[in-house]
Structures are given as C-alpha cells and as structure tokens.
Amino acid sequence: MKSETEKSSRIEKAVLTDGDMRLSVLNYGAITQGWWLRDVPLILGFDNSGAYLSDPQYLGAIVGRVANRVDGAKFDLEGRSFELSANEGKNTLHGGEEGLSKQFWDLEQVSRNEALLRYVSRDGESGFPGEIRFEVRIYLQFPRLVYSITAQPDRPTPISIAQHNYYTLGALEGVDQHKLGLASDRYLEIDDRGMPTGRVRATKESELDFTAHKTLGSASEGIDHYFCFKQDRDPKDPIAELVAPSGLALSVCSDQPGAQVYSGYRMPGPIRASRGLCIEPSGYPNAPNVSSFPSIICTPDTPYRQELILKVSERRYKS
Incomplete structure (x- = not known):
C-alpha cells in the first residue's frame, strides 16, 4: 500500500x-479544489492538495460508482448477488473504499477553460460488476460551470454519480442564513441510519418544504435528504437556487431525477459544521434494492450520462 x-x-x-x-x-478523485468569482470562494476546499487524501467529507469530489448509500453493502442483479465494500457501518457510501473519489484519474487541460478527466474502473472494484470507462468534462464559461459526466459499462451494472461540492458563496461564517429554494415537493423518508425506507413523503407543512425560499437554519434538525423532482419538468429549468445574504446566488440545473441536499450539520472536522451546502443531483439512493425507485442499471447499449449546470448571479436578498 x-x-x-x-x-x-x-x-x-x-x-x-x-x-x-x-x-x-x-x-x-476528480476533485474540484476551488471555484472563485474574482477573489470570492464559492465552495469549500483545502489549499493543500494532500489534505484530500484523508478527507472524510468528499469535498468537491466525483462520487460513485453509486453515490449515496447501498443498504447492507449488497444487491442482486440478473440472478446474482453482489457483496460490496462496506465503509459506513454495514452499508456502502459513495462507492465504497475504492470509490471514484479515491482514485487517480487521467487529467487533461483541453483549453484555458476546459478540462477532461478519464478513469477506467475495473470489474469487481469495491465489489461492483463490470468494467466502466468514466469521463468527466468540466467547462467554465462565465458565469456558468458545467459538469458533463458519462460512463460506458461492458455489462449491466448500477451507476449513479454525484458531484460533491460544498457551496458557500463567499460566506466564511457558514450557510445557516443562506436561503434555499427547491423545485421539489417530495422527499425520501429515511431511517435512523440515513437509509431510504422506500416511502416518498410530501414536504408540505414540514421543515423540508423549500418550495418557497427560506433559510437553511430553519430546518432545526439539519438537512441530509434526497428530494425528488417532477418527471415531466424541463431539465433546463433550475432545480435549486441558493442565495447568500450578500446577494450572491447559485442556480442549479440537472437532468437527474432528484438530488441529495446536505447542510453539513454533522461535519466532524477539520471544517466546522454548516460551513457549506451540498446539492448532489443523482439517481435515487439504494435504488438497486428498492424496486419502486427508478432504475440506475446501465448497459453497453444504455450508458450513463449526466449534465450539471451551475450559474452564479447577484440578486437582492430579502430577509
């Protein structure tokens, strides 16, 4: 080692x-180490690149093969059972011990504002079946940042990728006073392990109702939930907007069926809690084990694709 x-x-x-x-x-880890508007940091990151080798919070990483949690670190596919790497108790989180965030990718700077990362995940990595060729293209076009993610498997296998930035929009004191709006009125119910139960709940009359913008700190128990988007929505319409008290705003567009939203309230260090907000579009968590969830199984004929578009603007912040 x-x-x-x-x-x-x-x-x-x-x-x-x-x-x-x-x-x-x-x-x-295909990690976005930093993103700045002029000298304003828009995400959390370490100045020392080596700090990411022991980072437990997945700052800025591309996570997968299967983002979020897989219950019991196992699933069945085509009559076979697959045992995965368990790295969160008995469960698999963000692809296990050999997930994409723990690998060295081939990095090519295509131009002054574009980078291309490639990684070939071998058959059996963290217990997942099939060899997969991953590609992440990052394109910076002021005021937008685009992540285009593809994955080509050689056999049927689950794939669900998430980009794991912690957004701050320049706030050094934390994000509790940032306002969040979500194009979602449903979320996945979770148990005390953070694992989806399989039930979908309405956000109405709950602390998780962000259909109208409200402060992150209004959710007294913290946010670490998967929010479901309408299937007939236009992927060009924002699924989320985050607004800092400074007026700096971030809009998020995605083609994914939902997103995990995490307010960072349980971060153990070295970065203190609630310093940044994750908005992680991806497939449903634990989808291989819940038949009612949209499938995340990809094949050689139906490879994986995701596009994430982030746009920064300035708008009036209403208290």
Missing part, C-alpha cells in the same frame, strides 16, 4: 479561467 507522501506526489492540478471566474481541479 502506498504512503500518503507517495500519493501526494502523484496529485496533479489544472486551473481553468474564464471572465471573472477561476477553478482548480485535481486528478485525485
């Missing part, structure tokens, strides 16, 4: 620029 010093020496970085925006991306 290679030491962290040896691994640190392998970390490469590309810096993208366009207009008033700058972004740095690492080959380790």
Whole structure:
C-alpha cells in the first residue's frame, strides 16, 4: 500500500479561467479544489492538495460508482448477488473504499477553460460488476460551470454519480442564513441510519418544504435528504437556487431525477459544521434494492450520462 507522501506526489492540478471566474481541479478523485468569482470562494476546499487524501467529507469530489448509500453493502442483479465494500457501518457510501473519489484519474487541460478527466474502473472494484470507462468534462464559461459526466459499462451494472461540492458563496461564517429554494415537493423518508425506507413523503407543512425560499437554519434538525423532482419538468429549468445574504446566488440545473441536499450539520472536522451546502443531483439512493425507485442499471447499449449546470448571479436578498 502506498504512503500518503507517495500519493501526494502523484496529485496533479489544472486551473481553468474564464471572465471573472477561476477553478482548480485535481486528478485525485476528480476533485474540484476551488471555484472563485474574482477573489470570492464559492465552495469549500483545502489549499493543500494532500489534505484530500484523508478527507472524510468528499469535498468537491466525483462520487460513485453509486453515490449515496447501498443498504447492507449488497444487491442482486440478473440472478446474482453482489457483496460490496462496506465503509459506513454495514452499508456502502459513495462507492465504497475504492470509490471514484479515491482514485487517480487521467487529467487533461483541453483549453484555458476546459478540462477532461478519464478513469477506467475495473470489474469487481469495491465489489461492483463490470468494467466502466468514466469521463468527466468540466467547462467554465462565465458565469456558468458545467459538469458533463458519462460512463460506458461492458455489462449491466448500477451507476449513479454525484458531484460533491460544498457551496458557500463567499460566506466564511457558514450557510445557516443562506436561503434555499427547491423545485421539489417530495422527499425520501429515511431511517435512523440515513437509509431510504422506500416511502416518498410530501414536504408540505414540514421543515423540508423549500418550495418557497427560506433559510437553511430553519430546518432545526439539519438537512441530509434526497428530494425528488417532477418527471415531466424541463431539465433546463433550475432545480435549486441558493442565495447568500450578500446577494450572491447559485442556480442549479440537472437532468437527474432528484438530488441529495446536505447542510453539513454533522461535519466532524477539520471544517466546522454548516460551513457549506451540498446539492448532489443523482439517481435515487439504494435504488438497486428498492424496486419502486427508478432504475440506475446501465448497459453497453444504455450508458450513463449526466449534465450539471451551475450559474452564479447577484440578486437582492430579502430577509
């Protein structure tokens, strides 16, 4: 097993620029290390690239093969049972011990504002079946940031990717006073492990109702839930908007069926709790084990695709 010093020496970085925006991306975990509007940091990140080798919070990473949780670290597919790497108690989180966020990708800076990352995940990695060729294209076009993600498997296998930025919009004190709006009136009920029960609940008259913008701190128990989007929605319409007290705003567009929203309230360190907000479009968590959830099984003829579009603007913040 290679030491962290040896691994640190392998970390490469590309810096993208366009207009008033700058972004740095690492080959380790396909991590977005930083994203700035002028000198304002829009996401959480470590200045020291080596810090990501031991980061338990997946800051800025591409997570998968299957983002979120898989119950009991196992699933059945085509008459076979697959045992996965358990890295959250008895469950698999964000792809297990050998997930995409723990791998070194091939990183190519295509132009001043575009980077391409590639990784081939071998058959059996973290217990998942099939070899998969992953590609993440990152394109910075002020005021937008685009992640285009594809995956080509050689056999049927579950794939669900999430981009795991913690958005701050320049707020050093935390995001409790940021306002969030979501194009969702339903969420997945979870048990005390954070695992979906299979039931879909209405957000109405609950702390998780963000159909109208309200502060993140209004959810007294914190937010770490998967919100479901309408199936007939236009993917060009924003699924989320985050607005900082400064007036800086982030809109999120996605083609995914829902998103995990995490307010960072349980972060153990070194970054203190509630410093950033994750909005992670992806497939339904634990989908391979819940037949009523939309399938995340991809095949050679139906490969995986995702597009995530982030746009920053300035708007009036109403208290």
